[in-house]
Amino acid sequence: MHYIKIQIKKAESMKTLLLRNALLDRARKVIHSTSYVYFPVISITGAKTKKLIESASGAIIDRKGPMRASTMDYKRRLSAVLDANEMKELTSGYDLLGNIAVIDVSQKLAKKEAVIAKAILSSNKSITTVIAKAGAVSGIYRVRRFRYIAGKRTYIATYRENGSVFVFDVRKAFFSNRLSYERSRVSALVHPKERVAVPFAGVGPFAIEIAKAHPDAEIIAMELNKDACDSMVKNIKLNRTGNVKAYCGDVKRLAKKHAYWADRVVMPTPKTSMDFLDEALILSKSISTIHIYLFCAADGGIQKAKDEIKAHALANSYSVRFNNVRVVRPYSKDEIEIVMDYRIRKKK
Numbered sequence: 001m002h003y004i005k006i007q008i009k010k011a012e013s014m015k016t017l018l019l020r021n022a023l024l025d026r027a028r029k030v031i032h033s034t035s036y037v038y039f040p041v042i043s044i045t046g047a048k049t050k051k052l053i054e055s056a057s058g059a060i061i062d063r064k065g066p067m068r069a070s071t072m073d074y075k076r077r078l079s080a081v082l083d084a085n086e087m088k089e090l091t092s093g094y095d096l097l098g099n100i101a102v103i104d105v106s107q108k109l110a111k112k113e114a115v116i117a118k119a120i121l122s123s124n125k126s127i128t129t130v131i132a133k134a135g136a137v138s139g140i141y142r143v144r145r146f147r148y149i150a151g152k153r154t155y156i157a158t159y160r161e162n163g164s165v166f167v168f169d170v171r172k173a174f175f176s177n178r179l180s181y182e183r184s185r186v187s188a189l190v191h192p193k194e195r196v197a198v199p200f201a202g203v204g205p206f207a208i209e210i211a212k213a214h215p216d217a218e219i220i221a222m223e224l225n226k227d228a229c230d231s232m233v234k235n236i237k238l239n240r241t242g243n244v245k246a247y248c249g250d251v252k253r254l255a256k257k258h259a260y261w262a263d264r265v266v267m268p269t270p271k272t273s274m275d276f277l278d279e280a281l282i283l284s285k286s287i288s289t290i291h292i293y294l295f296c297a298a299d300g301g302i303q304k305a306k307d308e309i310k311a312h313a314l315a316n317s318y319s320v321r322f323n324n325v326r327v328v329r330p331y332s333k334d335e336i337e338i339v340m341d342y343r344i345r346k347k348k
């Protein structure tokens with residue numbers, strides 16, 4: 001198993017780097033010795049990633065290490081009912097959306113879904129329901145189908161993140177717990193009294209977390225999917241974030257009603273964000289910061305996206321300065337999800 005060995009004094013910045021690049025393995029414990037910290041990481045194969053870690057003074061090593069208590073319990077319970085090959089097949093754990101655990105098992109393990117679900121339910125008392133992915137995220141609303149497997153028959157998740165709570169039907173609205181770090185990162189960048197626009201708001205996580213951290217900020221959140229938008233309205237009440245105004249509808253139409261409004265625009269729709277560069281500019285004041293999420297080719301995709309954003313801004317008489325580009329997560333074999341933070345300024 002891979003670990004990053006790093007001197008204690010450099011551990012905090014290494015942790016940030018690993019989180020930013022979605023490399024930390026959350027199923028295993030971080031190990032501390034007198035002089036070093038050992039961070040468990042997902043398997044590191046790419047030369048670029050190796051270079052990144054080494055340039056931050058980390059050494060990639062192979063060693064054994066303990067699992068986190070809940071993972072160990074879940075794995076131990078499973079090893080009693082699955083054979084060694086089946087255990088190997090079960091490479092990933094499960095996604096946790098509050099009370100609901102979501103599993104994604106291969107065809108080979110389909111018959112074992114029920115025993116896997118039972119192990120999950122008995123290893124973590126806060127999980128009431130286990131469901132399985134039954135398709136890919138698809139369509140304009142970015143939703144997916146699920147199958148009920150075990151426990152209480154519900155698809156309503158109550159999920160807590162960064163001090164906020166979100167209630168939503170997992171079948172009817174997009175939600176990813178993997179964006180939790182991004183939500184706290186973007187929220188930390190917001191200045192007092194800013195106006196923040198979140199088109200593509202889903203059930204409201206970006207908007208509500210920013211609003212909670214910045215009660216003097218004004219936030220507008222737009223969402224096309226009626227079910228997601230209705231949940232967002234309820235979540236705004238639940239979190240008592242009266243500084244968020246929700247608008248149910250199409251950003252193409254709503255942006256024009258809020259032209260030149262925002263100091264900051266958050267665009268969390270990685271599949272289609274590049275189709276909405278016009279709307280990002282329409283929503284922005286003459287100087288504004290934009291956070292755009294997008295899928296791109298792991299090889300050369302970042303530069304291509306930068307060039308496209310720059311060309312679009314220049315054509316509309318804006319200058320662009322890129323402040324930060326980070327890999328949010330690997331998306332497919334050849335693609336990654338990235339976020340780019342950039343500042344635009346209208347030319348005089």
Ligand SMILES: C[S@@+](CC[C@H](N)C(=O)[O-])C[C@H]1O[C@@H](n2cnc3c(N)ncnc32)[C@H](O)[C@@H]1O
Pocket residue numbers: 140141142174175176179199200201202203204205206222223224225228249250251252268269270
């Ligand atoms: C990837 S989801 C992001 C949801 C949310 N921001 C989050 O982080 O959980 C993209 C969202 O954009 C919404 N959407 C897609 N096209 C839209 C449009 N033209 N106007 C407003 N919302 C749109 C979808 O319904 C979906 O909820």
